[in-house]
Amino acid sequence: MQLDPEEMTPVINRIKRAQGQLAGVLRMLEEGRECEDVVTQLAAVSKALDRAGFAIVASGLQQCLANGADEFDVKKMEKLFLSLA
Template sequence: MVGDEESITAVLNRLKRAQGQLAGVISMIEQGRDCKDVVTQLAAVSRALDRAGFKIVASGLRECLTRDTADGSEPMSEAELEKLFLALA
């Protein structure tokens, strides 16, 4: 992932939080906890992953649009950007 240090740190923090929450969900299921509690925690994991994905897209959008083409690559097309956003939907 390319981006500024602050964005990378924010993404990593969100992913680590999601990782801990997912471990908690697994533990809750193994313990036979109430379905409502499990689903609530699972929703929190999903939101944390979504936020990490959105942060990655937001911080990389400018670079994706203006990527240095010195390596022979083309900037991302509108269709490619749309596909990237829809992958998170």
Template sequence: MDLDPTDMKPVLNRLRRAQGQLTAVIRMIDEGQDCTSVVTQLAAVSSALDRAGFAIIASTLEKCVKQDDPELDKAQLEKLFLSLA
């Protein structure tokens, strides 16, 4: 995969946070914590992974879309892509 390391730094940070959240979910289950807390944290992990995936896709699509709309930046592209979810 040919991804710009500068573009991927926030994605990697998001994935590392998700990894920490997932570790916390596993620990919560092991400790027998209540379902509401577990599901809330699991939803946060899922959202973080989705956002990381969208950011990767947006970064990849940017090259293609920039040909049609050179003024579109990564944040706008990600927002546009997220509107489809």
């Protein structure tokens, strides 16, 4: 299933933000920052990536519904969703 690049703009922005946060986590580790601060930022990166994944799956499910997809396509999307859960 092809993703619509225009619909993915918010997802792309979220992933770019997560990329910046991850770079910050690496800097924090290199600087020897407090464990709590590093883990807090790492959790934020993880959550941002999870939300991006869920947004992609949601878009795919909407396409399935709009295009009258067969049960196989819906099952594939369900599997992708569960891989993120």
